[in-house]
Amino acid sequence: xxxxxxxxxxxxxxxxxxxxxxxxxxxxxxxxxxxxxxxxxxxxxxxxxxxxxxxxxxxxxxxxxxxxxxxxxxxxxxxxxxxxxxxxxxxxxxxxxxxxxxxxxxxxxxxxxxxxxxx
Amino acid sequence: xxxxxxxxxxxxxxxxxxxxxxxxxxxxxxxxxxxxxxxxxxxxxxxxxxxxxxxxxxxxxxxxxxxxxxxxxxxxxxxxxxxxxxxxxxxxxxxxxxxxxxxxxxxxxxx
Numbered sequence: 001x002x003x004x005x006x007x008x009x010x011x012x013x014x015x016x017x018x019x020x021x022x023x024x025x026x027x028x029x030x031x032x033x034x035x036x037x038x039x040x041x042x043x044x045x046x047x048x049x050x051x052x053x054x055x056x057x058x059x060x061x062x063x064x065x066x067x068x069x070x071x072x073x074x075x076x077x078x079x080x081x082x083x084x085x086x087x088x089x090x091x092x093x094x095x096x097x098x099x100x101x102x103x104x105x106x107x108x109x110x111x112x113x114x115x116x117x118x119x
Numbered sequence: 120x121x122x123x124x125x126x127x128x129x130x131x132x133x134x135x136x137x138x139x140x141x142x143x144x145x146x147x148x149x150x151x152x153x154x155x156x157x158x159x160x161x162x163x164x165x166x167x168x169x170x171x172x173x174x175x176x177x178x179x180x181x182x183x184x185x186x187x188x189x190x191x192x193x194x195x196x197x198x199x200x201x202x203x204x205x206x207x208x209x210x211x212x213x214x215x216x217x218x219x220x221x222x223x224x225x226x227x228x229x230x
Contacts, residue, residue, distance in 0.1 A: 032215075043207075043221075044207070044220050091160075093162045093163075105216060107168060111162060
């Protein structure tokens with residue numbers, strides 16, 4: 001199956017600092033990647049759709065200037081949480097679209113996630 | 120009405136039994152249907168996807184799709200304690216790849 005990596009897996013930072021999370025598709029090229037956030041015991045919340053070579057599409061209520069997304073290559077998307085605050089502490093998960101074949105919709109494969117703690 | 124609905128559970132089954140997880144969706148034009156498993160503290164992992172009406176089997180897992188009833192299910196045969204997790208149903212409404220997720224059903228398999 002398709003493999004997606006994320007780095008770092010865990011990060012602890014001070015309030016006011018910026019944190020960059022990388023998402024890589026290891027064995028396929030991904031024109032489209034997605035960024036999710038998940039709070040404890042809650043469902044996945046889609047934050048934005050990242051498209052290679054173009055601006056990300058953010059979901060309603062997600063601050064574009066707070067969560068910067070860059071999809072500079074077909075295998076790498078980055079999410080930067082700027083001026084992080086304790087309320088940004090969460091589990092951030094990326095996914096990448098891989099071809100399903102047969103003319104069907106591509107399939108999302110998830111990275112292992114990044115646990116962010118802002119002190 | 121939520122776009123994708125699942126019973127949050129928990130669904131408790133004894134080891135070796137069949138676990139049946141259900142999901143309904145509201146958009147009749149939905150194209151593709153996915154089941155993911157998420158262990159506590161981990162990210163979702165793909166179990167299987169289904170596009171056509173009927174059953175699709177993969178090992179101990181069988182996905183069932185009924186587009187007329189807007190219903191998709193996942194059967195897990197010979198349930199094991201290691202199957203204890205939250206199972207997420209996801210629906211793709213168009214060809215963008217964007218998924219609409221249900222709230223997930225928590226499955227507990229008791230030894």
